[in-house]
Amino acid sequence: MGATKIFCLIPLEFDFTIIKIHYLFFIIIIKFKIMKTILSAILMVVLSVGFHAQNRMETAKKTAAENKELILLNFSGSDWCIPCIKLHKNIIETNEFKKLEAENIIVYINADFPRNKKNQLSPAMKKENAALADQYNPNGIFPYTLLLDAGGKVLKTWEGLPSETAGMFASSIRNYANK
Secondary structure, eight states, X not given: OOOOOOOXXXXXXXXXXXXXXXHHHHXXXXXXXXXXXXXXXXXXXXXXXXXXXXTHHHHHHHHHHHHTOEEEEEEEOTTTOHHHHHHIIIIITSHHHHHHHXXXXXXXXXXXXXXSGGGOOOHHHHHHHHHHHHHHOTTOOSSEEEXXXXXXXXXXXXXXXXXXXXXXXXXXXXXXXXX
């Protein structure tokens, strides 16, 4: 049997350094493009969430002004404050309250301050709620409910759990809306 000859197109004394350098540049460029895409996507998500969260009150003011509505701002501790939980169950989750929103009488904002880890809000929402508390609830009362006009001016406040029924609560809001 005869020996098999292998033909090589690359001369034996060829320097592979140039190929290695080109390969490294190619890998760096690909990694840079991937990282740029990932960072752009992350930045877009962060900015869109932050933009939405920072404008919740401004959006409510705009909606209230356009529809001649009032703003109901409620500060609650949804998982630790018993009066807050009762307020939501006995007033905010009732049909009488929901009619206020459906009939364009109020725009409802809940500034929640949960304590349990499983109920934590996004950092942007926490920041907005803290800013709302600085402006409208500096004493940290829970629950604390405010009725605001479309410009953010306080018309009425309820400290703690209102003693009113859901129907009476809704009626007092309707009275302000009819003024």
